[in-house]
Amino acid sequence: MQSSPVDDVDRELLDQLQRDAGRTLRELGDLVGLSPSAVQRRITRYRADGVLAGQVAVLDAARLGVVLAVVLVTLELDSPAHHHAFAERVRGVGEVQQCYALTGRWDYLVVLSTPDAERCREVGDELFRRDPNVKRYEVLPVFDAVKTGLAVSL
């Protein structure tokens, strides 16, 4: 759980895992010049340190006909309680794929992911229009996912 030193091999290994976590310890070891056991020991350490949160399947949104939308939101009141309430609310909604608290002209960026355009509008209405906590919001429909992922550059 404590911060361990991160060397070049760690960076390379974490980078590879972010690209494809479906490879064997042998394959990963060949890539970074380590034995499978050494790779496993490092990965175990990442988990214990909390650096590696988990592994998830990535679906092809376009092929599934999923509709994405970006929503910029500003709250009515700037109190911690209101921000906490908003954060908890969006966290519990399955159609909210991502949500970031911002500094600047907008308070939040919300990424919506829905099976179709109608559902997208419904969720947006339900989530923002009906919330008196929301002062203003702007929906920017996505027409192409140029690049997606969760990879962080180390």
Next chain:
Amino acid sequence: MQSSPVDDVDRELLDQLQRDAGRTLRELGDLVGLSPSAVQRRITRYRADGVLAGQVAVLDAARLGVVLAVVLVTLELDSPAHHHAFAERVRGVGEVQQCYALTGRWDYLVVLSTPDAERCREVGDELFRRDPNVKRYEVLPVFDAVKTGLAVSL
């Protein structure tokens, strides 16, 4: 590679895989009421159909001290060639975590992920300020990642 019918079990299975792809076929089978063999067969089919793109490791950005920023971009010229050039450029930059083509007041949403704030500013400058193709852009630093992921609701 062709579109297969997606039944309730498929939806449940894909949903579970999006939450945690690190479980055994037995565990997944228990969740959806199928034998390990049947689960594996379905997963193989998802891959063949292109519905399942892959599996990736998710790192804890906050713990790694990663700095995120959201950038809204509008291009100077609206031609397909200019859009293609922009898309190709951001795709090749490691610090660009996500990029979506939008409809509305902005052409693109770009999510930057960098080791620190200085690098974030550098990448933003290099990527947008120096590009004559970019008419205007607005950087919105991320204060807090309320919710992250790539999961699509089915």
Next chain:
DNA sequence: TATGAAATTCCCTAAAC
């Protein structure tokens, strides 16, 4: 065309060094 069960192979895991 789907399933579940069995047999094989391979990998992950945890030792010992």
Next chain:
DNA sequence: GTTTAGGGAATTTCATA
């Protein structure tokens, strides 16, 4: 850090409705 040994999972094959 590597090598080794054992248990477990993934994969394949097969029988079936």
